[in-house]
Amino acid sequence: MNRQLKPADISITLARALRRPGLLDSEDTAVVFYDLDLIASRISELKNAFPANTLHAVAIKANPLARILALLAEAGTGLEAATRPELFMALATGMPAERIVYDSPVKTGDDLKYALGAGVTVNLDSWEEVLMLERLAGRQPPAGPVGLRINPQVGAGSIADTSVATADSKFGVPLSDQRNRIVRAYRLYPWLTGVHLHIGSQGCSLEMMASGVAAVFDLVKQIESATGRQLSFFDIGGGLPVAYRRNETVPSVAEYANLLKQLCPGLFEGRYRLITEFGRYVHANAGWVASRVEAVKQLRNEKIAMIHVGADMFLRKCYRADQWHHEISVMEPDGSLKTGRDKSSYRVAGPLCFAGDILGKGISLPPVARDDYLVIHDAGAYTLSMWSRYNSRQLPKVIGYRENGKHFEILKKRETLQQVAAFWN
Numbered sequence: 001m002n003r004q005l006k007p008a009d010i011s012i013t014l015a016r017a018l019r020r021p022g023l024l025d026s027e028d029t030a031v032v033f034y035d036l037d038l039i040a041s042r043i044s045e046l047k048n049a050f051p052a053n054t055l056h057a058v059a060i061k062a063n064p065l066a067r068i069l070a071l072l073a074e075a076g077t078g079l080e081a082a083t084r085p086e087l088f089m090a091l092a093t094g095m096p097a098e099r100i101v102y103d104s105p106v107k108t109g110d111d112l113k114y115a116l117g118a119g120v121t122v123n124l125d126s127w128e129e130v131l132m133l134e135r136l137a138g139r140q141p142p143a144g145p146v147g148l149r150i151n152p153q154v155g156a157g158s159i160a161d162t163s164v165a166t167a168d169s170k171f172g173v174p175l176s177d178q179r180n181r182i183v184r185a186y187r188l189y190p191w192l193t194g195v196h197l198h199i200g201s202q203g204c205s206l207e208m209m210a211s212g213v214a215a216v217f218d219l220v221k222q223i224e225s226a227t228g229r230q231l232s233f234f235d236i237g238g239g240l241p242v243a244y245r246r247n248e249t250v251p252s253v254a255e256y257a258n259l260l261k262q263l264c265p266g267l268f269e270g271r272y273r274l275i276t277e278f279g280r281y282v283h284a285n286a287g288w289v290a291s292r293v294e295a296v297k298q299l300r301n302e303k304i305a306m307i308h309v310g311a312d313m314f315l316r317k318c319y320r321a322d323q324w325h326h327e328i329s330v331m332e333p334d335g336s337l338k339t340g341r342d343k344s345s346y347r348v349a350g351p352l353c354f355a356g357d358i359l360g361k362g363i364s365l366p367p368v369a370r371d372d373y374l375v376i377h378d379a380g381a382y383t384l385s386m387w388s389r390y391n392s393r394q395l396p397k398v399i400g401y402r403e404n405g406k407h408f409e410i411l412k413k414r415e416t417l418q419q420v421a422a423f424w425n
C-alpha cells in the first residue's frame, strides 16, 4: 500500500494557495502545508484497526503544532508527551488527563511530580525513576496509571539511529537481562499497573514490532501469575513505517493490528486498556513544503537549485542522507506541475552556511528556473519539530487545507524577526 500525496494534487493545492488573496506574500519563500483530510483519515484508520477503547496517544514529537494538537483532541485521540514542555502543551489543549501519556526517557523528581499531579499516565524508564516514585508516593497509589518501559531486546531495524529495542538500547529496562528484577518490582509496587514498549521509528518490520509486543505480553502473564493481580494498561508505542519513495509499498495499520491479534489474542479481549503512540503514520505523508527557487547555478557536472529550506527543517535528511529520503517535484511560479522528458541532474541546496546543507544530489528533474517552486514531499513528521536555530532563520508559515485547497487555514504564522531575536535573549 502506498498513500503518498500525488504531485498533481499538490500542484492543484499550491496553485489555489497562490491565487488565494492574503494567504501568501513575497516573504513566504518557503511554506509548510498540511492536508488535514489525510490526517483525519489516518486517525480513522487507527480507530478502525484497534478495539474501540484503545487510546491512540499521538506522539507530539512528530508534529507539535498547537493547532494540530487541538484538532487531534477534537478527533478524540490522546497525546504522547516526551518532555515536560510537551506535557504542558498536551494539557493546554484541554484534553482530559486520562488521554495523555508521559514517556520522557529522563525524568527529574519535579517532572514526575508535575505529571503525577496532572493525573496523566506515566511510563517510567529506569530503576532510578521507580525509586523516585517510591519516595514520592510512599506506598500510596499515584493519581494516574503508572507503567514501566520494557525493552524487549528484539534487535535493530534498517535504521540504527531510530531503532530503540536493541540489546544495549538506552531506553527502558532490558527484558531478557533483567526479567526477574522486573517481576519483583511489580510484586513490590502495586502502583505499577501497566507496561510500555516502543521498538523503533521507521525501518522496523511489522514482524519485529509484533515480536516485541508478544515478548512483553508474555512478561505480563508472568507478572500476573506472580502477583495475583491483573495489569490495567498495555502501551505498544508507535513505529508504523510510512512511504517516502514513489512506488514504495508499506504495510497498513490493519495488517499490524491483525498480526498482533494472531500473536497475542489476549490483548484484544478487553482486559487491558490498549495504548498506541503513532506519530509518523499520522503526520508524515500529510505534510509538504513548497520553496521558491532563488537561483540555479551551473556546476561542472550538475546544476544546483538554491532554495529557502534545508538542514534547518530537514536535519535527518541533510545529516544522514543515506538513511532518509524525500521526493522532490518542480512547479511553475503559478503552481502548475512541471513535467516533461528533458530532465537533467540537479542538486538541491538549502540556505544555510555550511556545505552539507543539501536536500538531494543527482536528482533528475525537469528544467528548474528562478521563481519556480520545489516541493519536498512527505515532510509532515520529524521535520518542523526538529527545527534548527542555526543561522537564526525564521520558521516558515504553516498552512492547513482540506479538499485539495478548497479550504485553507493558517496553522502558524511565519516567525517574525523579533521572535527569532527573542529566542536568543
Ligand SMILES: Cc1ncc(COP(=O)(O)O)c(C=O)c1O
Binding pocket: 059, 062, 080, 103, 198, 200, 201, 202, 237, 238, 239, 240, 277, 278, 279, 280, 281
Ligand atoms: C516512546 C515513543 N513512542 C512513540 C514514538 C513515535 O514513533 P513513530 O512516529 O514512528 O510512530 C516514538 C518515536 O521515536 C517514541 O520514542
